[in-house]
Structure formats: structure tokens, C-alpha cells
Amino acid sequence: MMFGVKVAHSLPGRTRFYITKQLETSHIETWLRSFPGVYSASYNQVTGSLLIYHHITLSLYSLKLFIHKYKHTLKQAACSWKKAIPIIASGTIFLVNWYLQRSSYPSIVKALSYWVSTFTAISTSYDVIKDGVVHVLKERKGNANTLTAASIFASLYMKNPGSALIITLMSTISELLTDYTSEQTKHYIHSVLKLDVSYAWRVKEKGVEEKVLVEDIQVGDKVVVFTGEKIPVDGIIIEGNGTADEASITGEYMPREVSGGDNVYAGSVLQSGHVTVTVEKVGEDTSLSKIVKLLEEAQDKRAPIQNIADTVAEKMVPVSFGLALLTFFFTRNLNRAMSMLVIDFICGIKLSTATALYASIGRAAKEGAIVKGSDHIEKMSKLNTVILDKTGTITEGTPVVQQVI
Incomplete structure (x- = not known):
């Protein structure tokens, strides 16, 4: 780079x-x-x-x-x-090992494939294994990664590196899916509220107007906004009047009458008239940019159900180890006991909850509705009555004639 x-x-x-x-x-x-x-x-x-x-x-x-x-x-x-490297490596080595072990290749080739698979399973899961072991040493208790690490070593102990590779593969894919969903959610939010203005009309000395990039506008400059244009900055009107659609900022669909001395905000649309604005805030300092930033940060707010999922997942770790011990106690079969560790369902509890919440927020943003955090998604699931104080919150705010009788 x-x-x-x-x-x-x-x-x-x-x-x-x-x-x-x-x-x-x-x-x-x-x-x-x-x-x-x-x-x-x-x-x-x-x-x-x-x-x-x-x-x-x-x-x-x-x-x-x-x-x-x-x-x-x-x-x-x-x-x-x-993060995609473990997926590619695990998937490739698994397929190669699966083919070689079932073919009539010499024993030395199969043995080499076995040890390569074992090494790949451990190396691609290094971070998971490290976190699982360190958590036990520091916290005196296991976590989801502890169980995953135990599952990998159990598979290797049973001389089945293929299972270890599949565990690594599924765990990494789950984490990538969660990260991807989170990033897509932020992208949708940004696309819904983006300024989408490249140029502005800046007033030079003697009242001459020049078309410049929005990035070149500075605090203290004067810009002119004409009918139908988006206001590119936050500022105060010093000349002119008109009506501004500020739905993207306030949620109010009814246009506001603006004139000298009134504040206007980036992202608003001047529906009629033309105004001259003294620039007070530009770029990342505008109200619109701050709203986008706050909404993106809000996606990291954890919903109560996520904390519950984490708690349940953590408490299920000793249960999984206990089931393995009970299986060995009653069957005296080490392979069956190890199989209980290979059945790792703890990560699914944690990852599926976060992914579902991110996906819900992302889908809402794609449809034009902004949700300010995962906790609101959980609260909405318990609603049975919704009272709205203004129709512009959920509608286009532009009534049309549907039928004439």
C-alpha cells in the first residue's frame, strides 16, 4: 500500500x-x-x-x-x-485431504496430507485458541472460544483434522457475516442521509457568484441557494426568503418558511425562492454529518437481548464440558465424549443474535427508516400500539387522489 x-x-x-x-x-x-x-x-x-x-x-x-x-x-x-484467509485455507485443505484419504494414493502422501491438515487447523484457529486459553487463565472460567478450541483439539485427538477444519471454517464465516452485516447497515444509513451535493454557488466580492466545490467552501463564506437545490452548509440567511424541506433533519414533512435571520441546515431542500446564506458549519461539522455519525455509533449500542445471549452462551460452556464428562462416565468411550465437545453450538447463540439485529437495522435503513440502535429493535418487538404525532414520520407527506366516486 x-x-x-x-x-x-x-x-x-x-x-x-x-x-x-x-x-x-x-x-x-x-x-x-x-x-x-x-x-x-x-x-x-x-x-x-x-x-x-x-x-x-x-x-x-x-x-x-x-x-x-x-x-x-x-x-x-x-x-x-x-479474515478470509482462514476460510480459503481451511476449505482448500479440507477438500484436498478428503480426496486424498479416499483415493489410492501412497500412505506417505496420505500421512503428509493428514499433518498438513492438522497444522492448518491449528494455525488458522490460533487467535481463537489463544483467546480461549487466556480467558481461562485470567478469568478462571471458559468462554465460547474456549469451547471452540476444545472442539478443535478434540477433533485432532480423534485423528479427524477434517472436523477441526470445518469448525474453523464455520466459526470464521459466522464472524465475517456479522462484520459484513454491520458494515452494510452503516452504509445504508449513510446513503439515506448523504448530502449528495458536489458544488455550491459562492458569492465573491461585488456580489459575483462562482460555482465551486462544496469542499472549497469555508466558514464565513456566503453561498446562494436557488429553488430546487439542496442547501450544502449550515448557516444563517442574510438575504432572500423561501420554503425549506427539512424532513431529513427534523422529520417534519411540512416545508418551513425561511427568511433573513433564520437558520438553515445542510441536506435541506429549498423548494421555492432563493436565499443567500452565511456559512457557519461545513463538512463534518454540519448537523447532517453529526446525525449520520451518531446513528452509525448507535449501531454499536448493545440490546439487552444481546447481553442475555452472551450470558447464556457463557453459562453453556461448562454445561458442554459437563455433558462430555457424563458421556464418558456412562459409556467409557472417549470418542463419544469428545464428540460432545465437537458439537459447538455456543457461538451460534452469540453471533446469530447480533447478526439478526444488524440486519434488521440495515433493512430498515434500506427502506428509508432510521433506527437509532439495536435496543430499539428489541423494544419494538414488544409494541402492540403505536401513536404518531405527525404523518410525515412514516409517510411521504404527499397525499394523492386514489379514487373519485
Whole structure:
């Protein structure tokens, strides 16, 4: 993930860099705007040009260094793909071992396949095994990973590395599915409330209007918004009047009459009139961006049922070990006792609960309804009466004639 960065040209408060690697526009721009002293950042994928407006005292070296640090965020994003490695490795080795053991290959080939499968099962489950063992040593009790680790070693003890590989495969797929569902939920929320405005009309000296990128708008600038356009910033109207649809911000479907001295918010739509706005907040500081951020963070709020699931799963660990001991006590058959450990149903209790809640929030967001956390999903399941104070909460707010009699 290495890429070169060089200064194309620089003026006091304005610097253009050229980057050799093509980057995600929104990611690099958001990253740069988080640096103190940077007012705006605009990246062009085609030319690899990164234009930055910043405080005149900001050194180019610190800016360049900060851009280089961006590659670490790329590595972190790439790390998510590393979770797929155990799936690929376990699945491939399992199929190869299954084929070789059932074919007429020499014994040495089968033995080699057996040991490769054993090594793969342990190496791909290293993090799970480590967490399970450390949890026992520190907390004096097992967790779901402890049982998974025991299941893997039980399979290996019974000389069945295939079962160990399948356990690793299913466990990793479950975790990836949960992570994917969570990320999709955040994506849907962002898509529902995104600003979706690239340009704005900034008023220059002598009242001349110029079309500029929204990223180039700074606090204190004056922008003009015309009928039908989205308001790109948070600010105060200094001239003009009209009606603004603020449903994306307040949930109120009825347009609001706005005029001089009124506050307006990014994401609102000016349905009629035209206004001149003094910019107070831009980019990540706008109310819309903060709402999106709060909603994304809210998805990590745990519902009570998730805590119950975790508690049940934790208490089921000793039960599983107890069943294994009882099986051995009554049957005196070690293989049967070990089989009780291989039947690992604890992870399913934890992962399925979280995945179902994330999926519910994601589906709601896809349909245009925003849910502020998993705990609200659980509360909604217990509702039998819903009282609404305004129809715009659940409807389009645009009544139509369905039938004339």
C-alpha cells in the first residue's frame, strides 16, 4: 500500500500534491480535513491531484507526513480481507485431504496430507485458541472460544483434522457475516442521509457568484441557494426568503418558511425562492454529518437481548464440558465424549443474535427508516400500539387522489 506524494506547487494557504496511487476520493478528503489547520481538501482520481486549503503557518512537511500516514488506514481496511484467509485455507485443505484419504494414493502422501491438515487447523484457529486459553487463565472460567478450541483439539485427538477444519471454517464465516452485516447497515444509513451535493454557488466580492466545490467552501463564506437545490452548509440567511424541506433533519414533512435571520441546515431542500446564506458549519461539522455519525455509533449500542445471549452462551460452556464428562462416565468411550465437545453450538447463540439485529437495522435503513440502535429493535418487538404525532414520520407527506366516486 505504498504510494508516492510530491508537491506540485504551493502558495501561502494553498498547496497541491500529486499522489501516484489512485485513492478513494471521500476517504482521503475526510482524512485530510481531520488535520488541524486544514480547511478543505479536494482529490481528483483521474489526475491524482490533491488540492488542500490550509492555514498559512502549516508546514508542508507535516502535511506530507500526514498524507503518508493515510496508508496505515488502507492497511487496516485491507486487514478485513485477512479474515478470509482462514476460510480459503481451511476449505482448500479440507477438500484436498478428503480426496486424498479416499483415493489410492501412497500412505506417505496420505500421512503428509493428514499433518498438513492438522497444522492448518491449528494455525488458522490460533487467535481463537489463544483467546480461549487466556480467558481461562485470567478469568478462571471458559468462554465460547474456549469451547471452540476444545472442539478443535478434540477433533485432532480423534485423528479427524477434517472436523477441526470445518469448525474453523464455520466459526470464521459466522464472524465475517456479522462484520459484513454491520458494515452494510452503516452504509445504508449513510446513503439515506448523504448530502449528495458536489458544488455550491459562492458569492465573491461585488456580489459575483462562482460555482465551486462544496469542499472549497469555508466558514464565513456566503453561498446562494436557488429553488430546487439542496442547501450544502449550515448557516444563517442574510438575504432572500423561501420554503425549506427539512424532513431529513427534523422529520417534519411540512416545508418551513425561511427568511433573513433564520437558520438553515445542510441536506435541506429549498423548494421555492432563493436565499443567500452565511456559512457557519461545513463538512463534518454540519448537523447532517453529526446525525449520520451518531446513528452509525448507535449501531454499536448493545440490546439487552444481546447481553442475555452472551450470558447464556457463557453459562453453556461448562454445561458442554459437563455433558462430555457424563458421556464418558456412562459409556467409557472417549470418542463419544469428545464428540460432545465437537458439537459447538455456543457461538451460534452469540453471533446469530447480533447478526439478526444488524440486519434488521440495515433493512430498515434500506427502506428509508432510521433506527437509532439495536435496543430499539428489541423494544419494538414488544409494541402492540403505536401513536404518531405527525404523518410525515412514516409517510411521504404527499397525499394523492386514489379514487373519485
